[in-house]
Amino acid sequence: MVLHEFISFEVLRVIWWALVGVLLIGFALTDGFDMGTGALLPFVARTDTERRVVINTVGPVWEGNQVWFILGGGAIFAAWPPLYAVSFSGFYLAMFAVLAALILRPVGFKYRSKRESQSWRNGWDWALFIGGAVPALLFGVAVGNVLLGVPFHLTDDLMPMYDGSFYGKFLGLLRPFALLAGVVSLSMLLMHGAAWLTLKTEGWVQIRARSIGTVAGVVAAAGYALAGLWLAVGVDGFAIAGEIVTDGPSNPLHSEVTHGGTWLAAYAARPWIAVAPLMGFAGIAMAVRGLREGHEVSTLLWSKLGITGIIASVGLTMFPFILPSTVDPDSSLTVWDASSSHLTLFVMLVATAIFMPLILAYTAWVYRVLWGKVTEDDVTGAGHSY
Amino acid sequence: MELDVVELSRLQFAMTAMYHFLFVPLTLGLSILVAIMETVYVMTNRPIWRQMTKFWGTLFGINFVLGVATGITMEFQFGMNWSYYSHYVGDIFGAPLAVEGLMAFFLEATFVGLFFFGWDKLSKVGHMIVAWLVAIGSNFSALWILIANGWMQNPVGAEFNPDTMRMEMTSFFEVVFNGVAQAKFVHTVSAGYVTAAVFVLGVSAWYLLKGRHVELARRSIAVAASFGLASALSVVVLGDESGYNASHTQKMKLAAIEGMWETHEAPAPFTAIGFPDQEARETHYAVQIPWAMGLIGTRSLTEEIPGIAELVDQSEDKVRSGIIAYDALMTLREARDATPPEVRARFEAHSDDLGYAMLLKRYVEDPREASEEQIVQAANDTIPGVAPLFWAFRIMVGLGFAFIAVMLYFFITANFRGMRFPRWSLRMAVIMIPAPWIAAELGWFVAEFGRQPWTVDGVLPTALSASHLSVGDLLVTLAGFMIFYTALFVIEMGLMLKFIRRGPVEDVEETERWTERHEHRLRTHDGKGPFAQQPAE
Numbered sequence: 001m002v003l004h005e006f007i008s009f010e011v012l013r014v015i016w017w018a019l020v021g022v023l024l025i026g027f028a029l030t031d032g033f034d035m036g037t038g039a040l041l042p043f044v045a046r047t048d049t050e051r052r053v054v055i056n057t058v059g060p061v062w063e064g065n066q067v068w069f070i071l072g073g074g075a076i077f078a079a080w081p082p083l084y085a086v087s088f089s090g091f092y093l094a095m096f097a098v099l100a101a102l103i104l105r106p107v108g109f110k111y112r113s114k115r116e117s118q119s120w121r122n123g124w125d126w127a128l129f130i131g132g133a134v135p136a137l138l139f140g141v142a143v144g145n146v147l148l149g150v151p152f153h154l155t156d157d158l159m160p161m162y163d164g165s166f167y168g169k170f171l172g173l174l175r176p177f178a179l180l181a182g183v184v185s186l187s188m189l190l191m192h193g194a195a196w197l198t199l200k201t202e203g204w205v206q207i208r209a210r211s212i213g214t215v216a217g218v219v220a221a222a223g224y225a226l227a228g229l230w231l232a233v234g235v236d237g238f239a240i241a242g243e244i245v246t247d248g249p250s251n252p253l254h255s256e257v258t259h260g261g262t263w264l265a266a267y268a269a270r271p272w273i274a275v276a277p278l279m280g281f282a283g284i285a286m287a288v289r290g291l292r293e294g295h296e297v298s299t300l301l302w303s304k305l306g307i308t309g310i311i312a313s314v315g316l317t318m319f320p321f322i323l324p325s326t327v328d329p330d331s332s333l334t335v336w337d338a339s340s341s342h343l344t345l346f347v348m349l350v351a352t353a354i355f356m357p358l359i360l361a362y363t364a365w366v367y368r369v370l371w372g373k374v375t376e377d378d379v380t381g382a383g384h385s386y
Numbered sequence: 387m388e389l390d391v392v393e394l395s396r397l398q399f400a401m402t403a404m405y406h407f408l409f410v411p412l413t414l415g416l417s418i419l420v421a422i423m424e425t426v427y428v429m430t431n432r433p434i435w436r437q438m439t440k441f442w443g444t445l446f447g448i449n450f451v452l453g454v455a456t457g458i459t460m461e462f463q464f465g466m467n468w469s470y471y472s473h474y475v476g477d478i479f480g481a482p483l484a485v486e487g488l489m490a491f492f493l494e495a496t497f498v499g500l501f502f503f504g505w506d507k508l509s510k511v512g513h514m515i516v517a518w519l520v521a522i523g524s525n526f527s528a529l530w531i532l533i534a535n536g537w538m539q540n541p542v543g544a545e546f547n548p549d550t551m552r553m554e555m556t557s558f559f560e561v562v563f564n565g566v567a568q569a570k571f572v573h574t575v576s577a578g579y580v581t582a583a584v585f586v587l588g589v590s591a592w593y594l595l596k597g598r599h600v601e602l603a604r605r606s607i608a609v610a611a612s613f614g615l616a617s618a619l620s621v622v623v624l625g626d627e628s629g630y631n632a633s634h635t636q637k638m639k640l641a642a643i644e645g646m647w648e649t650h651e652a653p654a655p656f657t658a659i660g661f662p663d664q665e666a667r668e669t670h671y672a673v674q675i676p677w678a679m680g681l682i683g684t685r686s687l688t689e690e691i692p693g694i695a696e697l698v699d700q701s702e703d704k705v706r707s708g709i710i711a712y713d714a715l716m717t718l719r720e721a722r723d724a725t726p727p728e729v730r731a732r733f734e735a736h737s738d739d740l741g742y743a744m745l746l747k748r749y750v751e752d753p754r755e756a757s758e759e760q761i762v763q764a765a766n767d768t769i770p771g772v773a774p775l776f777w778a779f780r781i782m783v784g785l786g787f788a789f790i791a792v793m794l795y796f797f798i799t800a801n802f803r804g805m806r807f808p809r810w811s812l813r814m815a816v817i818m819i820p821a822p823w824i825a826a827e828l829g830w831f832v833a834e835f836g837r838q839p840w841t842v843d844g845v846l847p848t849a850l851s852a853s854h855l856s857v858g859d860l861l862v863t864l865a866g867f868m869i870f871y872t873a874l875f876v877i878e879m880g881l882m883l884k885f886i887r888r889g890p891v892e893d894v895e896e897t898e899r900w901t902e903r904h905e906h907r908l909r910t911h912d913g914k915g916p917f918a919q920q921p922a923e
Contacts, residue, residue: 060503063454064496071487073461078484081476081552088465088472089853095466096863100870103455107874110451114881156719158551159470161854249549340477341547341554348481355488362493366500369507 004346036193038132105131140185144178279309415582494523536567583614653680708743
């Protein structure tokens with residue numbers, strides 16, 4: 001097959017870097033409000049009926065939303081196998097915690113209201129809280145660690161090895177900067193969940209969601225600003241030393257990398273990327289205003305814009321790095337040396353070009369069918385709900 | 387057995403995969419059965435079919451959610467526990483997983499919510515289409531997963547790239563149209579259909595035994611028996627196709643399943659029963675059917691099927707050839723573009739056997755320094771555990787034929803004997819419920835255990851594939867999964883039983899309205915009302 005040569009290896013790599021970004025943003029925008037809603041559940045809803053209302057706002061859509069995450073994982077496996085191999089095994093125990101939380105969540109949605117018992121339901125409500133809050137926090141912590149660099153190196157056979165003890169692998173992740181990143185992502189998704197509930201609910205649930213969401217939005221913006229400041233003064237960046245080969249074989253050991261300087265140098269080299277953090281701040285500011293004033297559709301859209309800006313800013317700041325190594329900078333994974341082969345990237349792009357528009361179309365259709373508020377009458381009536 | 391990281395990782399993978407596959411087969415089959423029932427409802431407008439759709443749909447939902455939830459573990463476990471595997475074959479193996487998400491999983495997951503929440507929001511036909519989309523999504527999902535797994539069994543369309551130290555795809559077409567994968571796909575989804583058919587049959591039989599929900603149970607049996615009969619036949623036929631494939635692609639697995647230690651002159655006999663002895667390399671008390679193995683495996687009377695001893699000899703040659711490839715690779719890796727052409731040519735001549743040299747890494751850091759004994763040892767390592775495979779396979783096949791018999795019986799009784807099921811047959815149907823799960827798990831055991839010592843047959847040994855983790859890491863997650871999964875299983879079974887005991891919820895209003903409208907047409911010639919109940923026998 002020579003068809004794939006029509007798009008150069010270099011361009012395909014950049015496209016796939018961007019596409020994985022799109023998938024992760026898609027995940028944060030859709031499943032993000034599910035996680036936010038789950039984390040808000042015990043606080044915005046007091047009575048059983050209120051809780052069922054909250055659960056039923058995401059009941060019909062969480063399954064599809066979660067696929068953004070699954071697909072994000074699959075796309076990283078297919079397009080960036082070294083990243084998949086190094087990060088998932090390196091964050092082993094954290095990944096296990098995320099897995100457990102993500103397994104708990106669907107089961108919670110589905111099983112909670114299948115028995116009348118109050119203790120059964122309370123138990124699942126807390127399971128839903130954990131299933132929302134823990135991944136929301138840990139994803140941020142993971143991103144913070146990626147910015148700081150991770151202690152791994154590759155052997156000559158390209159086997160990933162990690163430096164650190166058993167406890168180090170989990171507690172070692174909880175470095176101050178990474179925790180700050182975790183707070184940003186948790187508060188950002190709480191705000192997003194609140195924006196969703198503002199759109200989908202009414203009455204007390206909506207009022208509580210709006211007030212919690214306002215606080216969460218302010219925390220997210222402040223945390224994000226603080227993290228930017230921290231990056232400027234307290235976190236070393238990475239840079240490729242010497243000639244940059246953009247279409248060479250995917251072997252991270254072929255390039256030389258230096259650890260030092262600042263990530264923010266990217267903004268001097270490519271000033272246009274400042275659009276991303278500006279979008280982040282503007283989106284959150286407008287979402288907070290919307291939450292206070294009670295706008296519905298526009299608040300959710302602003303919240304989406306803010307989240308998109310924040311996630312995009314991380315990727316753009318680090319480009320071309322995707323997973324830097326602190327103990328052996330030469331092992332760092334970059335866009336130019338950690339991708340799949342030219343053919344695989346091309347085949348995957350064709351598949352994405354065919355199916356992604358379909359996915360967006362039918363997802364939009366499903367949301368249209370389900371449009372409208374979930375009311376207490378909906379969940380107490382004989383209708384179909386959790 | 388020493389519990390090192392590799393063994394613990396295997397245990398964890400086996401446990402989580404087999405657990406995942408408790409839910410998948412029922413999802414595959416029940417999604418289609420529910421869609422069929424809803425289609426009948428749309429075509430006939432009879433409320434009973436809507437009631438059936440909803441009832442089986444509820445059970446489908448309880449099962450589906452755990453299939454989805456435990457599938458997340460599967461998707462991430464390759465990276466978590468098998469990082470060298472992920473690096474080494476991710477270029478090929480990752481693609482079908484990602485396409486699965488794009489093409490199948492998004493479809494089923496997006497529409498399954500609408501299936502449960504859309505009854506009042508969609509037209510009748512619209513809702514039926516949603517049910518079919520869920521079923522199609524689930525089944526396409528299986529297709530891509532089995533393309534990925536089929537590649538591990540028969541790694542086509544890929545070659546080793548010395549620059550990146552991994553396998554890279556050379557033809558997506560070959561990976562997708564891998565004969566092994568295609569046969570496995572139909573075999574596996576058919577097994578899922580049988581599972582759902584046996585489940586529906588068993589639950590309905592229980593209702594008939596109790597004299598409850600007779601209308602629903604009889605119609606369910608009629609659907610399940612026809613669907614189940616076709617599927618049970620398909621499982622066996624495609625299982626045979628897999629065996630035929632294995633005689634060309636996975637000779638060692640086939641020989642181990644058959645307990646065939648020595649090559650027999652064609653056509654080889656099939657050992658129906660016997661006691662394989664790995665130490666002595668013979669099968670004691672073997673009861674053999676002449677010619678059968680040769681006919682099944684090669685579909686000829688003249689082609690020979692190699693026995694284990696001959697295959698081990700071949701493995702030894704491959705290990706030696708692999709060492710030459712490994713030696714050339716080391717030069718290639720250092721010199722890169724400056725590699726002398728003869729070294730490159732030597733590598734290319736032997737690179738197919740590179741994986742066999744890697745079998746030596748269990749014993750020696752550098753395969754080039756391996757001793758004669760180590761080479762012989764590595765060749766012997768290519769024999770999987772024969773006795774477990776031998777027995778697992780036979781139980782699976784026995785159950786496969788039992789399903790055909792049961793389905794045939796219920797099919798005939800339902801269609802030609804006026805649904806007069808004797809009580810013993812109903813009891814048997816209830817007892818049968820766990821059987822398809824046993825068969826399915828054994829099938830996966832044969833496929834995966836039979837591939838040992840490889841994760842990718844002939845390419846990457848299992849011992850090299852695992853992540854660089856500690857035993858402590860593994861013990862934490864293994865214990866975590868065990869506790870967590872057991873709790874979920876108990877909860878799931880509790881809910882399933884609760885909803886089976888409760889039975890279908892009748893939509894009284896709709897039923898009455900419909901009956902009024904159709905009463906004149908429904909009266910039977912003896913003047914009885916349309917829903918006069920008949921006893922189960």
